[in-house]
Amino acid sequence: MVGFGVWMLAVGVWFALAAWRSGAVPIGRRLLKTIVITAPMGFIAIEAGWIVTEVGRQPWIIYGVMRTADAVTPMPGLITPLITFSLVFLLLGTVVTALLVQQVRKVR
Amino acid sequence: MELTVELVSAACMLAALLAYVLLAGADFGAGIWDLLATGPRRQLQRDVLAHSVAPIWDTNHVWLILVVVILLTGFPSAFSAIMTALRVPVTIALLGIVARGSAFVFRSYSHGNASQQRWGSLFSIASVVTPIMLGVVLGTIASGALRWDGDTYISGFFAPWCAPFPWAVGAFAVAIFAFLAATYVCVELLGRSQIDPAVQEDFRRRALVAAAAVGVAAAVTWLLARSGAPAIERNLSGQWWKWPLQIATAAAAIGAIASLVRRRYVLARTCAVIQVTLIVGGFGAALFPFLVVPDFTIASSAAPPVTHRLLLAAIGLGALLLLPSLYVLFRVFKGRRAFAVIDEE
Numbered sequence: 001m002v003g004f005g006v007w008m009l010a011v012g013v014w015f016a017l018a019a020w021r022s023g024a025v026p027i028g029r030r031l032l033k034t035i036v037i038t039a040p041m042g043f044i045a046i047e048a049g050w051i052v053t054e055v056g057r058q059p060w061i062i063y064g065v066m067r068t069a070d071a072v073t074p075m076p077g078l079i080t081p082l083i084t085f086s087l088v089f090l091l092l093g094t095v096v097t098a099l100l101v102q103q104v105r106k107v108r
Numbered sequence: 109m110e111l112t113v114e115l116v117s118a119a120c121m122l123a124a125l126l127a128y129v130l131l132a133g134a135d136f137g138a139g140i141w142d143l144l145a146t147g148p149r150r151q152l153q154r155d156v157l158a159h160s161v162a163p164i165w166d167t168n169h170v171w172l173i174l175v176v177v178i179l180l181t182g183f184p185s186a187f188s189a190i191m192t193a194l195r196v197p198v199t200i201a202l203l204g205i206v207a208r209g210s211a212f213v214f215r216s217y218s219h220g221n222a223s224q225q226r227w228g229s230l231f232s233i234a235s236v237v238t239p240i241m242l243g244v245v246l247g248t249i250a251s252g253a254l255r256w257d258g259d260t261y262i263s264g265f266f267a268p269w270c271a272p273f274p275w276a277v278g279a280f281a282v283a284i285f286a287f288l289a290a291t292y293v294c295v296e297l298l299g300r301s302q303i304d305p306a307v308q309e310d311f312r313r314r315a316l317v318a319a320a321a322v323g324v325a326a327a328v329t330w331l332l333a334r335s336g337a338p339a340i341e342r343n344l345s346g347q348w349w350k351w352p353l354q355i356a357t358a359a360a361a362i363g364a365i366a367s368l369v370r371r372r373y374v375l376a377r378t379c380a381v382i383q384v385t386l387i388v389g390g391f392g393a394a395l396f397p398f399l400v401v402p403d404f405t406i407a408s409s410a411a412p413p414v415t416h417r418l419l420l421a422a423i424g425l426g427a428l429l430l431l432p433s434l435y436v437l438f439r440v441f442k443g444r445r446a447f448a449v450i451d452e453e
Contacts, residue, residue, distance in 0.1 A: 073192050075265055081199060088203065092210055099217050 001048040004041040011038045113417055114410035117182040118399070120423055121175055122392040128171035129388055130288065130381060133281075135165040137289025139208065139235020140282065141314060142228065152307050154228070157289075158212075160296050163441040166209070170430070174423075179399075181419050186399040186409035190245065193254050193261040197241045197269055204238030207231075239285050240278035244269050246391070247277030252339045252401040273329070273336025280325040284384055287322050290315035291364065291380045294373040295445055312368055315376070319365050326387070339401045340394045349393070357386040374451040 011034055018026035057063055061071040072078075138157040145153045179187045191198060208231055215227035248254055253268035255261065268274075290311045297308040333341050344350050360383035367376035397405045410416065438446040 073195070074260060075192060075195050081195075084199075084203070088206065092206075095210070095214055099214065102219065103217070 001045045001052065004045040004048075008038055008041055008045075011035060112407070112410075113413050113420065114182060114406055117178055117410075117416050117419055118406045120420070121178040121182070122388070124171045124174040124178065125392075126385060126388045128168070128175060129281075129284065129384060132165070132168035132171060133239070133285040133384075134288040134292050135161045135168055136208075136235050136239045137285035137287070137318075138165075138293070139232045140239075140286045141289055141293075141311075143232030143236060144314075147310070149304065149307055149310060152304060153310060156293060156297065156303065156307055156311075158216075160293055164437060165212075167434070167437060169205070178419065178423075182411055182416055183399055183404070183406070183409040184411055186404040189254065189256055189261070189400050189404055190249060193256075193263065193265060194245050194248055194269060196265060197244045197248075201238050201241035201245070204234040204241065208234040208238065236282060239281040240275070243278030243281030244274040246281075247274030247337075249398075249400045250277075250340050250391070250395055251337045254400055254403075256400075256403045271336060273332045276325070276329045276332045276336070280322070280329050283318060283321040283325040284387065287315060287318035288380055288384060290318050291368070291373070291377050294368070295377050295448075296442075298373060298445060312371065312373075315368050316365065319361065319368070322383075323361065337401070339398070343396070344394050347393075353386060353390050353393070357383055357390065360386060372451045374445060374448045378449050 014031060015026060015035070018028060018031055059067050059069065061068040138161045142154050142157050145151075145157075147153075176187075179190070211227045211231040211234065215224050215231060218224055218227060248269040248271075251268065251271065251273050253263055253271060255263040255268075293311045294308055294315060297303060297305075297311070360379050364376050364379035364383055367373070367379055395401070397407065399406055399409055
C-alpha cells in the first residue's frame with residue numbers, strides 16, 4: 001500500500017516534469033505505459049488500506065473497548081444478507097465493467 | 109414538559125424526516141409515475157420525470173442520512189432496536205435505494221431500447237418497494253409490536269412488521285410520494301411551452317387521483333390504528349390538538365385539490381407541502397414521547413447530554429453550509445418558481 005503510494009507519487013512527479021519540460025501533454029511511450037500499469041494501483045492501495053485497518057484491528061471492533069464477538073447482531077440467519085450483498089456487489093461490478101467497456105468501444 | 113437537549117435533537121430528527129419526505133419522497137414518486145406511465149405520451153411523461161429528478165435526487169438523500177445519524181448518535185438504544193429487530197425491511201429499503209440509484213444511472217448510459225427498458229423497470233419497481241419498506245418501519249415503531257425485554261428482541265424479526273398497520277403506513281407513504289411528485293411536476297412544466305401541454309394535464313389528473321389515494325390511505329391507516337397501534341390511539345385521544353390538527357390537514361388537502369382543479373399549480377404545491385407537513389408532524393406528535401413504542405422513549409434511549417450538545421453544534425454548523433448550498437442548487441436547477449408560494453397572475 002505504502003509502496004504503491006510512493007510509486008504513484010513518483011509517476012505524478014515524472015509526468016509533471018515531462019509536461020513542464022515539453023510544454024505540452026507528454027506522450028512519451030515509456031511514460032504512457034507506466035501510467036497504464038499504475039492505473040489500478042490506487043484501487044489496490046485503497047483496498048489494502050481497508051484490509052489493514054479492518055483485519056489488523058481484530059478481535060476488536062472498537063480497539064480496546066468492544067470485541068467484534070460482542071458487537072455482532074443477535075439476529076439469526078446472517079448468511080442470507082451476506083450472500084445477498086455479495087451478489088449485489090458482484091452484479092453492480094459486472095454492470096459497471098460492461099458499461100465502461102461499451103463506452104470505450106464507442107469512443108474507438 | 110421540560111425542554112431538554114435530547115428533545116431538541118428529536119425535533120431536528122423529525123424536521124429532517126419531513127425534509128426527506130417532501131424532497132426525496134417526490135423523487136420516489138417520480139419513479140412510481142415512471143412505472144405507471146401510460147397512454148400515447150408515455151415516453152414523454154418518463155422524459156419529463158427523469159429530467160425533473162436528475163439534478164437533485166442524489167442530494168435529497170442527505171436528509172435520510174441526517175435522520176439516521178441523529179438516531180445513531182443521540183438515541184443509540186432506539187437505533188439498535190430499529191436496525192436489529194427491523195433488519196429485514198431496513199435491508200430491503202437499502203437494497204431498493206441502491207437499485208434505484210444505479211438503475212437510473214445505468215439507464216442513461218446503456219444503449220438499445222431493451223436494456224434501457226430493463227433498467228427503467230428496475231428503477232420504477234425499486235421506487236415503489238422502498239417507500240413501502242420505509243413506511244413499514246415507521247408503522248412498526250408506532251405499533252408497539254416491537255418488544256425488547258432488556259436482553260433480547262422477544263417479538264422476533266418478522267412478527268412485528270408482518271401486520272396490517274405497518275403495511276397500511278407503507279401504502280400511505282407511496283400515496284403521499286406519488287401525490288407530491290405529480291403536483292411538483294405540474295409546477296415544473298409551467299411556462300415550458302416547447303413540451304406538449306397535454307403532459308401537464310396528464311400529471312394534473314395523476315395528482316388528483318393521488319390526492320384521493322392519500323385520503324383513502326389516511327382513512328385506512330386511521331381505522332387500523334385502533335387495533336394496530338393502540339398506544340398511539342390512546343396517546344392521541346386525550347390531546348386538545350387532535351381535532352384542530354385533523355381539520356387543518358383536511359383543509360390543506362381540500363385546498364390542494366381545489367387548486368389542482370383550477371390549475372393553480374404553485375398554490376397546489378404549497379397546500380400539498382402544508383398537508384404533508386401536518387401529516388409528518390402529527391405522526392411525530394402522536395409518537396411522542398416514544399421513539400419505539402413501548403420500550404424506548406426519547407428520554408430513556410437518549411445518549412448523555414454532552415453528546416447531544418456536540419450533535420446539535422454539528423447540526424448547526426452543518427446547516428450553515430448545507431442550507432445555502434441547497435438554496436443555490438434548487439434555484440439553479442428549478443428556476444424562479446423553486447420557492448414560489450402562490451401562482452403569478
